[in-house]
Amino acid sequence: MPVPENVPAPPRTLLREDAYRRLRDAIVDGTLEPGERLRDAELERWLGVSRTPIREAVARLEQAGLVHTRPGRSTVVTPLDSRAARHAQSVAAALHELATREATPLLGEEHAGALERANTAFADALRAGDADAAIAADDAFHGVFLDVCDNPLLRSALERSTPLLRRLERTRFSTLSGRASVAQHERIAAAALAGDAETAGRLARENWLTLDPLIPVPPAG
Structure with missing residues (x-):
């Protein structure tokens, strides 16, 4: 079959979102290392998109603290900044606490199954040492509460933090050390499914605050 002609280009929003997610993931997984310079021409070849969605994606990455841009000069991947990481952790913990509290009164049997499946997948990924799968399963677990509470402002704020x-x-x-989260998830789910929004929310916040020991201590002086 010949290549189709006159196929409309993907919507610009999809190109921008794809560029953002691929760049974000490459920074998170270390493909793009701290201090590495991001050049438009190289990113265009790699991502297969034009400069405009790339620059829009880079602007979002800068808001998230993953890159630093000096206008007209360069864009570089930022090292992990301890102060910014603590701020992000505090915000994410508070937002997940709120989502869990709001969702708890609305949970049903189907949500119990979704929570259990996500946590089982999470435990399996941790045993396999698959960090990417563990992150996806962790997202799926907390995503149940985000989906049920259906608050778009929470999602947009979490997208930044x-x-x-x-x-x-x-x-x-x-x-x-990550395996402790399996039991934490079980306690969150148990409290939420019992209708205890206060306890479930508190446990969700504590779960996100367990990242604290991994935040580097800034040098003295």
Whole structure:
């Protein structure tokens, strides 16, 4: 079959979102290392998109603290900044607490199954040492509460605060220390399914605050 002609180009929003996610993931997984310079021409060849969606994606990455741009000069991948990471952790913990509290009264049997499946997948990924799969399963677990509470403002705020924490999550979920989250998830689910919104919310916040030991201590002086 010949290549189709006159096929409309993908919507610009999809190109921008794809460029953002691929760049974000490459920074989080270390493909693009701290201090590495991002050049438009190289990114165009790699991502297969024009300069405009790339620059829009880079602007979002800068808001998330993953890159630093000096206008007219360069864009570089930022090292993990301890102060920014602590701020992001505090915001993410508070937002997940709120999502869990709001969702708890609305949970049903189908949500119990979704939580259990996500946590089982999470435990399996941790045993296999698959940090990417663990992050996806962790997202699926907490995503149940985000879906049920159906608050778009929570999602948009988490979109800005979470990427900076992905580096920490990859480190944690690649080690034995991450396995404590399986039991934490079980306690969150149990409280939520029992209708205890206060306890479930508190446990969700504590779960996100467990990243604290992985945040580097800034040098003295």
